Amino acid sequence: xxxxxxxxxxxxxxxxxxxxxxxxxxxxxxxGNQVLPELTIVQHKRNVxxxxxxxxxxxCGVVRQNHGDRxxxxxxxxxxxxxxxxxxxxxxxxxxxxxxxxxxxxxVVLMMDKGIHLSSEGLEKIQIIQQQMNNKx
Amino acid sequence: xxxxxxxxxxxxxxxxxxxxxxxxxxxxxxxGNQVLPELTIVQHKRNVxxxxxxxxxxxCGVVRQNHGDRxxxxxxxxxxxxxxxxxxxxxxxxxxxxxxxxxxxxxVVLMMDKGIHLSSEGLEKIQIIQQQMNNKx
Numbered sequence: 001x002x003x004x005x006x007x008x009x010x011x012x013x014x015x016x017x018x019x020x021x022x023x024x025x026x027x028x029x030x031x032g033n034q035v036l037p038e039l040t041i042v043q044h045k046r047n048v049x050x051x052x053x054x055x056x057x058x059x060c061g062v063v064r065q066n067h068g069d070r071x072x073x074x075x076x077x078x079x080x081x082x083x084x085x086x087x088x089x090x091x092x093x094x095x096x097x098x099x100x101x102x103x104x105x106x107x108v109v110l111m112m113d114k115g116i117h118l119s120s121e122g123l124e125k126i127q128i129i130q131q132q133m134n135n136k137x
Numbered sequence: 138x139x140x141x142x143x144x145x146x147x148x149x150x151x152x153x154x155x156x157x158x159x160x161x162x163x164x165x166x167x168x169g170n171q172v173l174p175e176l177t178i179v180q181h182k183r184n185v186x187x188x189x190x191x192x193x194x195x196x197c198g199v200v201r202q203n204h205g206d207r208x209x210x211x212x213x214x215x216x217x218x219x220x221x222x223x224x225x226x227x228x229x230x231x232x233x234x235x236x237x238x239x240x241x242x243x244x245v246v247l248m249m250d251k252g253i254h255l256s257s258e259g260l261e262k263i264q265i266i267q268q269q270m271n272n273k274x
Binding site: 005043096 | 139141142143144145146147148149150151152153180181183184187190232233234272
């Protein structure tokens with residue numbers, strides 16, 4: 001297994017990572033919406049080994065096929081994000097503007113930890129944050 | 138100026154870097170061809186600061202507009218590649234398949250250092266290496 005150093009991971013995520021907050025219709029949820037933060041890193045399948053090395057480093061997440069010949073390392077799950085991903089990027093600062101996305105992502109994860117997404121007012125706040133992410137505004 | 142660590146650079150180049158060998162028609166050259174190895178890293182202009190930080194780290198290369206709203210950090214020049222870029226990535230191993238491109242790139246730079254590209258036989262060898270780079274074969 002490839003051994004990764006923290007700074008290598010920061011550089012790679014600065015290049016290839018995506019901090020994403022999905023808000024999906026889900027009738028089983030009280031407000032009819034599910035908030036789904038995730039970190040994804042997509043690579044050509046020839047580099048799948050590096051995705052497994054990331055999974056091994058963070059001890060969470062899954063490696064999945066993405067589109068065509070591309071594979072994806074993806075971390076979902078509130079505890080994984082709260083206890084592993086967020087603290088890692090708090091400790092090791094991203095150096096590109098991806099850091100701004102991470103800080104918004106972090107804000108959503110911390111809001112979810114307090115259950116703020118379960119009120120319609122909180123959900124609205126999260127929607128506003130989400131709309132400012134990944135250069136959508 | 139953003140301070141970069143070597144491992145961050147390796148991770149970022151594993152994601153975003155391109156080791157490229159151009160072979161361009163140039164009638165001023167003895168064989169009518171110029172061999173032009175270059176390392177390029179392209180980013181949206183919002184991240185131009187990181188390209189200048191790379192330039193500062195390697196103490197060579199230029200930051201230029203690429204296409205549209207994209208900027209590029211580019212290192213050409215035989216001595217820059219031979220004395221700065223190649224030794225850096227020899228010392229700090231790339232972790233994705235980009236390492237294979239780097240090793241071919243390095244091979245071309247070392248061949249050029251011996252003037253091998255100045256014979257038609259040598260140029261042909263370089264063309265074969267070039268065709269195996271960046272997943273062209």
